Amino acid sequence: MSPIKDKVIVFFNKYKFDCICIFTAFIILCLEFFFFLKASYWEGLGKIPFGTWFLVTILGYLIGLIFFVIFVLLLIVKFKKSSIKISLLRLLFALLIPLSFHLNFIVTTQIGEPGALSFLRGFRERINNRCDPLKMREWAESFLRNNLKKDKYFKLEGEQIPYFVKQIHPDEAYGKVVRVFIEEKDSEEYIYLFWGSALTGHWGIEIGPENLSLESNQNQYRLKWKPGLYVTYQIE
Numbered sequence: 499m500s501p502i503k504d505k506v507i508v509f510f511n512k513y514k515f516d517c518i519c520i521f522t523a524f525i526i527l528c529l530e531f532f533f534f535l536k537a538s539y540w541e542g543l544g545k546i547p548f549g550t551w552f553l554v555t556i557l558g559y560l561i562g563l564i565f566f567v568i569f570v571l572l573l574i575v576k577f578k579k580s581s582i583k584i585s586l587l588r589l590l591f592a593l594l595i596p597l598s599f600h601l602n603f604i605v606t607t608q609i610g611e612p613g614a615l616s617f618l619r620g621f622r623e624r625i626n627n628r629c630d631p632l633k634m635r636e637w638a639e640s641f642l643r644n645n646l647k648k649d650k651y652f653k654l655e656g657e658q659i660p661y662f663v664k665q666i667h668p669d670e671a672y673g674k675v676v677r678v679f680i681e682e683k684d685s686e687e688y689i690y691l692f693w694g695s696a697l698t699g700h701w702g703i704e705i706g707p708e709n710l711s712l713e714s715n716q717n718q719y720r721l722k723w724k725p726g727l728y729v730t731y732q733i734e
Contacts, residue, residue: 534606538613542620562596638705
């Protein structure tokens with residue numbers, strides 16, 4: 499056995515709890531990092547509940563705080579028995595681990611595509627697997643024809659909700675209520691069917707004639723699903 503390996507084993511045995519904490523924090527950071535890269539897409543796809551990304555972010559900060567408390571307690575309790583070098587290392591990790599969880603959040607939000615766009619890619623795949631675009635357009639055309647009062651906003655509940663909404667959100671709270679705006683472009687009406695709130699943003703489906711052409715802007719992402727059909731996420 500090499501001298502270096504002997505020293506590592508001795509160090510590990512002497513500071514086993516410290517090493518286990520550092521290793522555990524590293525594993526959690528790696529898992530959180532890869533989760534953040536896919537979370538928005540999975541939310542859009544419906545594999546995980548909407549808002550899971552936010553909850554994991556809060557959990558990450560709490561875990562970082564727990565490790566901070568652990569290393570501060572180790573520093574205080576074992577200060578007299580430990581060398582200055584070990585005490586400084588404990589102080590370093592008490593600060594470094596919470597900072598790493600924060601950087602994890604910052605880095606994953608800066609690399610790759612925006613979370614709203616990633617969500618839309620998953621959402622588009624979800625409706626593509628569950629909905630018939632022709633029947634969706636038929637419902638929209640019927641809805642517009644029957645809007646004799648020319649109202650612009652509707653809140654649909656219960657039997658008013660189109661069947662394809664229940665296919666998109668079969669077991670979720672979002673399947674119980676859906677809101678509808680009637681929008682207009684080039685003197686032609688189309689339907690914006692959406693969910694969400696001011697806090698989470700609004701996402702949904704824009705349903706219009708096949709020649710309907712819509713573009714993303716600073717506050718609203720759009721992805722074309724079929725001709726005249728778009729999935730959209732409005733940040734504000």
